[in-house]
Amino acid sequence: MKELESVLQDHFKLVFTDKSLLETAFTHTSYANEHRLLKISHNERLEFLGDAVLQLLISEYLFKKYPKKPEGDLSKLRAMIVREESLAGFARDCQFDQFIKLGKGEEKSGGRNRDTILGDAFEAFLGALILDKDLLTVKEFIYQVMIPKVEAGDFEMIKDYKTHLQELLQVNGDVDIRYQVISEIGPAHDKMFEVEVLVEGQSLGSGQGRSKKLAEQEAAKNAVEKGLDSCI
């Protein structure tokens, strides 16, 4: 666990007081079952706790971030953020996959890269963290690891505005629609794109985003909204 402790200290300034909590959070049932006589604890109980901590913090974040969104949208967005594949991704971002203790069979069959195992370990880690520290520490960790990706729109269910704009414009036959990058600002890991949508060579709107795809959607959205406004 020494290497894991270094990762936590270097990247997240986290030092566990009770190292056994950390040990348990990274112990998969398959490992505990293989060493049954040693009575090693596995991470399922911590996962139960961590899951609830995560739900609350993400719910609180979404509730405050989107004061106008109805409950249904908040629930969908939360489900996207806390689903297994997302959590597995965060576990990989934190290099947690290297440190999970697996049984031999599980290791052989590729368990170390399985989303369920990684997602569960991520939740168990949050459970261990709230027990060793407090809710605020878990919140800070989540705001460092997860929220930037949420804010970058990685979990938005993008309504496909490009398709929508195309449908609106092509009611009376084919129309030439092109998207063109106007600017790219910022360093490689934190770039903002500005894109313009050209319809028959005329700019109908522009949009910004952290990827070309997001900026195109934003431009199309603006064009659609302008179009709707002019109809009212």
Next chain:
Amino acid sequence: MKELESVLQDHFKLVFTDKSLLETAFTHTSYANEHRLLKISHNERLEFLGDAVLQLLISEYLFKKYPKKPEGDLSKLRAMIVREESLAGFARDCQFDQFIKLGKGEEKSGGRNRDTILGDAFEAFLGALILDKDLLTVKEFIYQVMIPKVEAGDFEMIKDYKTHLQELLQVNGDVDIRYQVISEIGPAHDKMFEVEVLVEGQSLGSGQGRSKKLAEQEAAKNAVEKGLDSCI
């Protein structure tokens, strides 16, 4: 809302700073829909938040209360405690049913006594409470309103020890098993029963509980455990 404010102050020492949060928590969608022009907020967003707060506090409670229970048991127990019918019961205990604002149709069709509406309002109240105060205040409220019932065993999935004892004893044919109340202590609303289990007239064990049923189960459990010990 004046009467609700009195109930909260008298029973729970709670005074809301932002009364509009309280108002929203007790406004059902049916009421908001009927007064659409007034743009009244309903309680669905607060319910989204309150649900997550409740899940965390109950998870934390169960995790610490039952250090040996596996995750599966904790999840089942949590589901029993936070399910709609349970929450509706807590809402009634708090007299919240009187204060929910319902649309006329919903009122006519008995909405004021519907578990969904009551349970949702209870969660929305918790959401309003964490926004107006903090997690600790919600925890204190839950420990006053919910945990005593949890501790009294209202949500335990009682393993049926009476049946189990009967099966053990009747392997070699019929045996006379009777349960007998030895004592009832305390006032009506907080009574403790002690029950003895008699097998062929001989006491095999006794148990205490907040109802006769729970005390009988406890007595049977003790008898079973004694029986198992004597086999080892």
